[in-house]
Amino acid sequence: MERQIKAVALISGGLDSMLAVRVMQEQGIHVEGINFFTGFCVEGHTHAIRKRDQKKPKRNNALWVAEMLGIKLHIIDIVDEYKDVLLHPKHGYGANMNPCLDCKIFMVKKALEWMEKNGFDFIITGEVVGQRPMSQRSDTMPVVANQSGAMDRLVRPLCGRNLPATLPEREGWIRREGLYDFSGRSRKPQMALARQYGFTDWASPAGGCCFLTDEAYSHKLVDLWQSRSSRDYDLDDILLLKVGRHVRPAPHFKLIVGREEGENNFLEGYRKEFIHLRCESHLGPLVLIDGDPNVEEMRLAAAIAARYSQGRMADSVEVSVHYRDGREERLTVAPLDPTQMPPEWML
């Protein structure tokens, strides 16, 4: 009996990887998916946190795609290892803090390790030549194959006919004619192929698969590093950047203001690790303080918290300050007038 050829596919949850897998399944390849969790993924978090999003069905798109395709999915936590990719990208950043090329190289390298450990034969991705400005250009696609070490075991079924033949083609495991020759930014060929396969629903994240392509998020991340004079982070740091309004009145402290009930609930989970403020005389958000303001600055922080409470038009608002050592203090402040909040405070 002929040996079953097996491929591992990078699954982002978007349409391209979904199509790439299906193209390989058509050729009789056994495919399993791998999905990496960097902590910056757009999936899940904010939906889980924000109350107003909780009505929408929450699904993990990578799992959903795997189920549609009938393949197994292995989700891998790379939060710690990913730090080095983000902090020291050899190939630099894209438009924001997204190190897409290094990220792709890293993910394909991890997929290669998984492939070897599990006795699989090659790797597939949904990449398309010319689709993304950084990682999917005709000159950078060989870089991903070479620097990841995957070399000619990396197959891109959606544009494989535009690329040199890979090992699986030469070995006769897959047919080159069964691959596609998509290129450029147009999504039309993918849509047409999706229709052909009967796919009617897929996720289409704008910009990219992670928060690092988001300008506002990247700005907050750089601000975090500047304020600490160190380009480091842990998972809680990067999750908190996704939540609330971030206001920095001074380099050594910022406020994280819950915008609605879901965010307030989420921030409650951090109240032991941060100084936090609550409005006592009016309904208001929970506010975490990242940093250590002095007495004067604490009054300013309380005035900002009051500005986001239902007492924003009142003459004075009572705010309680809860310190990390359990001490509590009450401040009566006038809510800060929005004109006194320079735009550069808003991250």
Add this chain to the structure above:
Amino acid sequence: MSETLDARRLLCPLPVIRTQDKVVTLSPGARLTVIATDPGVLNDIPAWCRINGHRVLATRQEGREIEIDIEVGGDES
């Protein structure tokens, strides 16, 4: 024998990742109860089980806590 996994306060997909990492250490037929607080698990853990050949035996929700009982399938790879 039944084991318990505490995935409270973790946001998806972390509860799924922790479940997956625990399940590989268990034998077919073993049972695992996952306790979580992210409502996303109500979709994600059953989906992960269906894909990977495990069975969800029961789901309970009390306040913010969700408990999911899983029976490990025979074909974990």
